[in-house]
Amino acid sequence: MSRSLIAAFAGLVVGLVGSIAVVGAVTDDALPASTSTATTAPTSTTTTTAPLVPAGEARIGPSTVTATELRSDAGILALEYEVTPLTPGGADRGEHGVVAAPARWTLETIDGALTAEPFGPFERTVRFATDTEPADVLEARIDAYWVATPLDHEIVVERSDASWIEVVPDVRVRLLQIVEQGSGFLVIIEGSGDAPSFSSMAVEGDGREWISSSRSMLGSTRWTLDYRGEELPDPLVLTVRGITWLELPADVPVSLATVTRS
Numbered sequence: 683m684s685r686s687l688i689a690a691f692a693g694l695v696v697g698l699v700g701s702i703a704v705v706g707a708v709t710d711d712a713l714p715a716s717t718s719t720a721t722t723a724p725t726s727t728t729t730t731t732a733p734l735v736p737a738g739e740a741r742i743g744p745s746t747v748t749a750t751e752l753r754s755d756a757g758i759l760a761l762e763y764e765v766t767p768l769t770p771g772g773a774d775r776g777e778h779g780v781v782a783a784p785a786r787w788t789l790e791t792i793d794g795a796l797t798a799e800p801f802g803p804f805e806r807t808v809r810f811a812t813d814t815e816p817a818d819v820l821e822a823r824i825d826a827y828w829v830a831t832p833l834d835h836e837i838v839v840e841r842s843d844a845s846w847i848e849v850v851p852d853v854r855v856r857l858l859q860i861v862e863q864g865s866g867f868l869v870i871i872e873g874s875g876d877a878p879s880f881s882s883m884a885v886e887g888d889g890r891e892w893i894s895s896s897r898s899m900l901g902s903t904r905w906t907l908d909y910r911g912e913e914l915p916d917p918l919v920l921t922v923r924g925i926t927w928l929e930l931p932a933d934v935p936v937s938l939a940t941v942t943r944s
Contacts, residue, residue, distance in 0.1 A: 883924030
């Protein structure tokens with residue numbers, strides 16, 4: 683290769699390197715400095731706080747129970763108590779907003795254990811048949827409690843069948859009588875049951891021809907349904923509505939520290 687060609691090639695290489703250096707310098711000056719930032723995803727914390735239950739109150743489901751008085755009279759030891767709901771209630775969750783209440787109590791005494799049940803969820807006194815004096819009661823405990831649950835149960839009744847149909851445990855209904863009248867029919871349904879659900883329920887017809895349903899009187903075991911139509915359907919499709927009280931086991935101590943004893 684001639685000296686002149688080598689010199690020309692060397693000049694070309696030097697010029698190319700110089701151009702790359704200039705471009706690199708311009709590029710570095712034009713772009714902002716790169717900053718490395720660690721990004722942390724936002725975190726959320728969910729805290730569930732149980733309703734505050736004051737000292738002296740025992741919690742059963744969505745209610746609290748406070749013992750208020752122990753008294754003895756003629757072989758009966760009575761424990762009075764209060765029930766306070768922890769959550770908003772309404773007509774569909776029990777009377778007076780009460781949605782849970784004691785169903786069975788045990789008292790530990792110097793003579794042994796006593797067990798008794800109140801008459802229903804709205805009772806506020808439980809009675810024990812014993813001669814034990816209030817001063818001899820050592821501890822109190824709730825062994826079971828009722829919880830109110832909406833009842834909406836459909837039943838199908840054959841017009842020729844008067845057998846009992848169970849609605850919920852310890853509550854049943856049956857067709858008692860059909861009375862024909864000029865504008866339609868009166869269907870009389872009889873109920874039976876010892877459960878507290880029985881006092882809180884109603885039986886209604888399913889359809890526009892059923893215009894009313896009424897309990898004969900307070901505490902009655904019969905409902906009269908008024909059907910306005912030319913022909914009474916067979917079978918009858920009826921609905922039992924109201925409140926059913928479910929009994930749940932428990933082991934909840936109840937303080938007697940502030941109880942009045944007489």
